[in-house]
Each structure stands twice: as structure tokens, then as C-alpha cells.
Amino acid sequence: MTHFTAIGDFDSVSEASFKIIQANAQQTLVYPNEKDETDLELAVEQALMYKPEKILLFGVTGGRMDHALANVQLLYPLMKKGVPARIIDVQNQLELVEAGTHKLEADEEYPYVSFLPVSLEVHQLTLEGFYYPLTDAYLPYGSTLCISNRLIGDPGTFSFYSGILLVIRSKDLN
DSSP states (O other): OOOOEEEEOOTTSOHHHHHHHHHHOSEEEEOOSSOSSOHHHHHHHHHHTTOOSOEEEESOSSSOHHHHHHHHHTHHHHHHTTOOEEEEOSSEEEEEEEEEEEEEOOOTTSOEEEEEEOSSEEEEEEEESBSSOEEEEEEETTOOTTSSEEBSSSSEEEEEEEEEEEEEEEOOOO
């Protein structure tokens, strides 16, 4: 079931745009602009009430870096709740994954694959079916070892024993 709820303080939209939002949403929840949560956090909390199979977040990486990084961090509580979530923009797809074995399907639109440790350490990272394979690699926080790889097998697999990875699929803009 698709449900369109508009949530936020709407402090960055014009009155005309706000009327368009209200006309197209089944529900509009207006919050004060001085609050403890970001608009996206409120939207994610609302979305979780519908027990979604997955959550896709669009339009959350442009503009201010503090908001973009906070939005990436919102993937963590979703991962912990077992709700697959992905941030998608014109150039990137981001998701957090916990230790285990994972398959990655080829995607011609986003050919580059990067793995960034977001925990202090990622242990025994193995990449199979990638241009730059790895076997039992150690990735400390801040490592750039796994930037700009790409799949040569379909699917490719990656596995790791402990830690959390931010998996980024990306493309160059023409």
C-alpha cells in the first residue's frame, strides 16, 4: 500500500509550494521548526508505523553537510530494526550492512562500488566477483582501501566477520 504523508516544519518551502504539498498528500503533519528531531527523522519514525519491507530515502544528500551526514546516520537505527533502507540520489546509492555474507547484483547505472567502515574496525572483509578482490582484509575506520571498485561477476559477494560497512554504489556525472 502506498501512503503519502507530508511531515516536517516546512520552513524552507513557499506558501504556494506548501499548498501543493497539502493537495497531494493524504495527510500533512506540521511540526514546529524548533524541535529535537530533524524532519527526516520524524518521517522515518512515521514510516516505521506502517511496518515497511524497506525504506528508500530520496532528496536527503543535497545542501548542508550536517544534514547529509545525519541522514546517513539515520540508516543505522533502521538497520538495527531489520528494515532495509537506502539513500538514493542522482549519483549514489548508500546502505549500511552488518557482518555476514551479502550478494550484490550488477547495476549498470551505478557501476562503482565502495565499502567504507563506519565502525571502528571491520574484520575479514572478502570481496569475490570484484575487479579488486580481497581476502580477509582488515579495514580500520578511515581506511580508503575499498574505494571505487566494480563488479566483474554477477552477482558479486562480500562478506566480513565483524563491524559495519557503508556500501556506496555510485556513478560519474556526464
